[in-house]
Amino acid sequence: MKKVISGIAVVALAIAGGALSSGAAYAAPAASTLIMSGGNGVFDLGPIVINGTTSAPGVVAFTVNGQVVTGCEAVPTTTVTPFVAKCSWIPVASGTTLITGTFTPTDVASFAPAISNNLNVKIGVPVQGIVSPIHIYVDTILATGSTGVLAPRFNGCAIMNEFMVGQTIVFRVYANNADQGGAVMDSSNTSKAFIEVAGIKEPIALAYGNHSGVAFWTGVLKTGVAPAYSTLGVINYKVTLIAKDSDTMKVLSTKLAVKKNADGTRVVDASGKAVYDRVTYYRSVSVSPVLKGATGTWSSNFTANSQLSLFAAPAAK
Numbered sequence: 001m002k003k004v005i006s007g008i009a010v011v012a013l014a015i016a017g018g019a020l021s022s023g024a025a026y027a028a029p030a031a032s033t034l035i036m037s038g039g040n041g042v043f044d045l046g047p048i049v050i051n052g053t054t055s056a057p058g059v060v061a062f063t064v065n066g067q068v069v070t071g072c073e074a075v076p077t078t079t080v081t082p083f084v085a086k087c088s089w090i091p092v093a094s095g096t097t098l099i100t101g102t103f104t105p106t107d108v109a110s111f112a113p114a115i116s117n118n119l120n121v122k123i124g125v126p127v128q129g130i131v132s133p134i135h136i137y138v139d140t141i142l143a144t145g146s147t148g149v150l151a152p153r154f155n156g157c158a159i160m161n162e163f164m165v166g167q168t169i170v171f172r173v174y175a176n177n178a179d180q181g182g183a184v185m186d187s188s189n190t191s192k193a194f195i196e197v198a199g200i201k202e203p204i205a206l207a208y209g210n211h212s213g214v215a216f217w218t219g220v221l222k223t224g225v226a227p228a229y230s231t232l233g234v235i236n237y238k239v240t241l242i243a244k245d246s247d248t249m250k251v252l253s254t255k256l257a258v259k260k261n262a263d264g265t266r267v268v269d270a271s272g273k274a275v276y277d278r279v280t281y282y283r284s285v286s287v288s289p290v291l292k293g294a295t296g297t298w299s300s301n302f303t304a305n306s307q308l309s310l311f312a313a314p315a316a317k
């Protein structure tokens with residue numbers, strides 16, 4: 001009899017417990033998404049906009065290389081789809097940069113927080129004149145004279161970045177010196193000019209000269225069997241120009257100049273007086289002690305497909 005009574009009590013408690021727990025079923029928050037985009041730009045050229053697009057309204061915290069961007073700790077999204085938050089970010093350095101973000105929804109009961117995708121961008125630097133005050137531009141061309149399978153595809157002066165073993169690569173270098181008011185760097189004001197190529201012991205000397213009416217620096221890299229350069233793949237190189245020391249330098253100044261019409265006559269105001277414009281010009285000043293010659297370097301930072309590369313010549317059929 002005791003067993004029957006205790007069994008009835010257990011069933012009654014179970015029924016009561018079911019009645020107590022019977023309510024509306026709990027719904028888990030829906031998964032959210034946060035997609036990062038934008039972020040491409042140039043270093044030291046003002047703010048860059050990063051976008052965070054979410055699946056619901058809320059706020060986004062933007063991070064760059066693991067650090068929260070100041071002023072973008074909790075940027076609200078738009079209230080209508082697409083839900084976008086924007087961060088205006090000023091890079092502190094150039095190069096590869098990782099951008100991420102975290103999303104906190106407004107309705108936390110209906111939507112879950114989210115972590116963004118990894119957005120890798122490259123913050124660019126100017127190709128010409130990476131090191132101031134010497135501004136450098138470099139290109140490469142195929143030397144004339146090759147024949148057969150090594151002959152130029154178009155002509156001997158085509159600017160190109162892909163070469164075959166056995167061809168001769170000509171580096172063309174153009175440079176200006178900001179210390180001297182942007183003067184062209186030539187043999188009169190340049191102490192040293194050379195190219196260092198990874199895999200070659202001695203630097204390649206650059207020569208300044210006339211090339212069919214235009215003047216610039218050139219250096220030659222012969223490829224082929226040893227001792228010529230024969231490393232296949234990307235050719236890593238660095239161009240260096242060193243200016244001569246100088247006891248004078250050019251300084252940017254301004255002066256008044258008479259304003260003239262297109263026909264060369266003077267512009268006058270209502271009273272008949274000449275009108276003047278303030279214009280810029282460079283003047284030379286003496287410096288003591290002498291101005292140390294600046295050093296400028298340039299290394300290719302192009303994308304992989306644009307790097308200077310060497311390939312094996314195709315096999316004869």
